[in-house]
Amino acid sequence: xxxxxxxxxxxxxxxxxxxxxxxxxxxxxxxxxxxxxxxxxxxxxxxxxxxxxxxxxxxxxxxxxxxxxxxxxxxxxxxxxxxxxxxxxxxxxxxxxxxxxxxxxxxxxxxxxxxxxxxxxxxxxxxxxxxxxxxxxxx
Numbered sequence: 001x002x003x004x005x006x007x008x009x010x011x012x013x014x015x016x017x018x019x020x021x022x023x024x025x026x027x028x029x030x031x032x033x034x035x036x037x038x039x040x041x042x043x044x045x046x047x048x049x050x051x052x053x054x055x056x057x058x059x060x061x062x063x064x065x066x067x068x069x070x071x072x073x074x075x076x077x078x079x080x081x082x083x084x085x086x087x088x089x090x091x092x093x094x095x096x097x098x099x100x101x102x103x104x105x106x107x108x109x110x111x112x113x114x115x116x117x118x119x120x121x122x123x124x125x126x127x128x129x130x131x132x133x134x135x136x137x138x139x
Contacts, residue, residue: 001098001099002069002083002098003067003083003095003096003097003098003101004095004096004098005085005093005094005095005096006021006023006024006055006093006094006095006096007021007023007093008020008021008024008091008092008093008094009021009022009091009092010090010091010092019091019092020092021057021092021093021094024055024094026055026117028053028119029055029117029118029119030118030119030120030121030124031117031118031120031121031122032115032116032117032118033115033116033118034059034113034114034115034116035105035113035114035116036060036111036112036113036114037063037105037107037110037111037112038110038111039107039110040107040108040109040110041106041107041108042106042107042112043104043105043106043134043139044104044105044106044134045066045102045103045104045105045106045132045134045136045137045139046068046102046103046104046131046132046133046134046136046137047102047103047104047129047130047131047132048070048073048100048101048102048103048130048131048132049099049100049101049120049125049128049129049130050073050099050100050128050130051099051120051124051128052099052118052119052120052124052125052128053096053097053098053099053118053119054096054097054103054116054117054118054119055094055095055096055097055116055117056087056094056095056097056103056105056114056115056116056117057087057092057093057094057114057115057116057117058087058088058089058093058112058113058114058115059089059113059114059115060089060111060112060113061089061107061108061109061110061111061112061113062086062087062088062089062107062108062109062112063086063087063105063106063107063108063112063114064084064085064086064087064105064106064108064139065084065085065086065087065095065103065104065105065114066082066083066084066085066103066104066105066106066137066139067082067083067095067097067101067102067103067104068080068081068082068083068101068102068103068137069081069100069101070100070101070102070130073130076102076132076136078136078137080137082137082138082139084139086108087114089113102130102132102137104134104137104139105139106139
């Protein structure tokens with residue numbers, strides 16, 4: 001399975017708007033958390049899991065989201081393909097990061113906020129946690 005973008009939409013009329021993502025099914029979600037970057041161009045990377053999957057929605061500002069398949073968690077290849085998306089809080093697109101991938105983010109504007117939905121409990125996630133240097137792959 002590869003990372004995927006679930007496209008959202010917005011309906012606008014005289015009353016206001018409704019933002020939605022009707023193609024996203026969240027039946028395996030166990031928790032969520034919010035990541036906020038105060039500075040423009042701030043990078044948080046790379047964080048991977050063998051079992052956990054994540055769904056990422058930008059709820060403030062803009063962010064670049066990147067994901068890379070980990071071929072070997074002890075010695076990953078620097079040549080692995082990096083997938084990239086730009087998320088805008090005005091459009092409810094969601095990036096899916098499947099198990100077996102590392103992900104990272106970069107704030108495009110100040111005060112970027114990401115809502116991250118996880119398929120693992122915190123305890124499960126901590127036992128499935130792999131970190132790689134920020135500059136190992138390019139965001």
